[in-house]
Amino acid sequence: MEKILEVKDLNISFHTFAGEVKAIRGVDFDLYKGETLAIVGESGSGKSVTTKSIMRLLPPGNSEIKGGQMLFNGKDLAKLSDKQMQKIRGKDISMIFQDPMTSLNPTIKIGKQIMEPIVRHQNMSKSAAKERAIELLRLVGIPQPEKRFEQYPHQFSGGMRQRVVIAIALACNPKVLIADEPTTALDVTIQAQILELMKDLQKKIDTSIIFITHDLGVVANVADRVAVMYGGKIVEIGTVDEIFYNPQHPYTWGLISSMPSLDAKDEELYAIPGTPPNLLHPPKGDAFAPRNQYAMQIDLEEQPPMFKVSDTHYAATWLLHPDAPKVEPPEAVKRRMRQFPAGKEVK
Template structure:
């Protein structure tokens, strides 16, 4: 497929009230043309900060990219000026934000909001941009688009607003689409429609998608590869099958164990005890060690390096060291099982 985007040792820090919050700590991954990569983890793990860094949306101050590279089509974007980012955003890299109501301007008609990017990046006339906006609304499944292009966001339901946000994100046929929790606020029926829509659009346009989510059910429906993030770091990566059926990191085990099971004999969900680490004072060892039932002294004292488990899977966990005791994953991680 070929690499489209490479993130290398990305480090993002926020200086707030005298504290230095290390929100992203050495994140490295790549995105291939036409694929969907899911980045999963609990709230506070650094997923959304990573996605905003890819769009040049880290507010400075208080935030800054301390170190690392974001290489898109051979160019490092970290050195971009705001003018450079404005040329790139919406045109080559676009984003579906988490809350469609706050992502849309309530004082502007939805058609005008779609037209903005087309006029700026595609140099269309207003009449051309309006026709394209109508076509995009039709494409994302909004009925009677000729009429609705003149309406305001409050006149749309939550699912329809999310479709408008997708239309804006897709207006200029971006090469990379970042979807930050695109279905969180939607009911399951609308959620399924939005995911089907994103799959169809990807099939038609070849757009690569970075899916930011904590919902493993969404991941199972959308992704080809998965990166598991915790404490500002990626702790495991692999193909969808590797992460769901042969995970190696205890945090991944915990996430999979917390998924509802169709044929479970109890209605009680598994939970991961404890809370994520304080990233203003991050641990020197594995960030998951305080919550990990298998933690050893070395886990607390020293950050584990990645162990390459296959050509596509790697995990940062001392349990994968050849000197570590053999630990069997819990039986509760079976996907869809009991």
């Protein structure tokens, strides 16, 4: 498969009054043409910081890319100037943000906001850009697009506003679309509609998607591959089937156990004990060790490497070392794994 984006050993810090926060610590992943890569993890694990760094949208005053590469079309995005990034941002790499109301200008008509990237990046006339904008409104499922073109954001529902934001992101047929928890602010019915819309649009425009979420239920419906982040690192990565059917990292077990089960009646919902690490003072060993009931002494002393489970599946846990004791996933994980029939794709 053709690689669209390569992130190699990415390290990002924030300089605060309290000291240097090492938010991203050696992140590696590839994005392939036409695939959806989901990045999952608790709040503060580094999901949004990683993807905003790809867009170069981190605050310039206190953020710093300390090392690593983000290769797109042979160019390292980390080394491009602001002017060079302006030619890529919105045209080749677009982003859908979490809250559609804060993503749209309340004083400008919807049509003009969709036209802006088309005129800027596609060199279209205003009349051609208007036709394209109306076509995009129709593509994302907004009825009466000609009428809606002349309306303001407050005249749209939350779900419709998110469709408009998606239309803006797709305006220039980007090669990479980053969706930063695009359904979190929506109710579950509208969530399902937006997710179905994104899957349908991906087939039509053949874009690659990075989908950020903390909801593993969403991942099961949209992703081809899944990267699990914790403490500024990717701790497990694999196909969606591998992550759901054969999870290897205790943190992934915790996330899966935290999913509400349709089969459980009086079962108490599981919560991972403890809190994420303080990245002002990153731990010496495995960042998840203090919350991991299966932690060994080496977890407190040394960070685990990425152990190979299969050609597409890797996990950073000392439990995969040949000398480690054999540990089975908790029963709560096995119960949720049984929700997906064997041999059937989670998607």
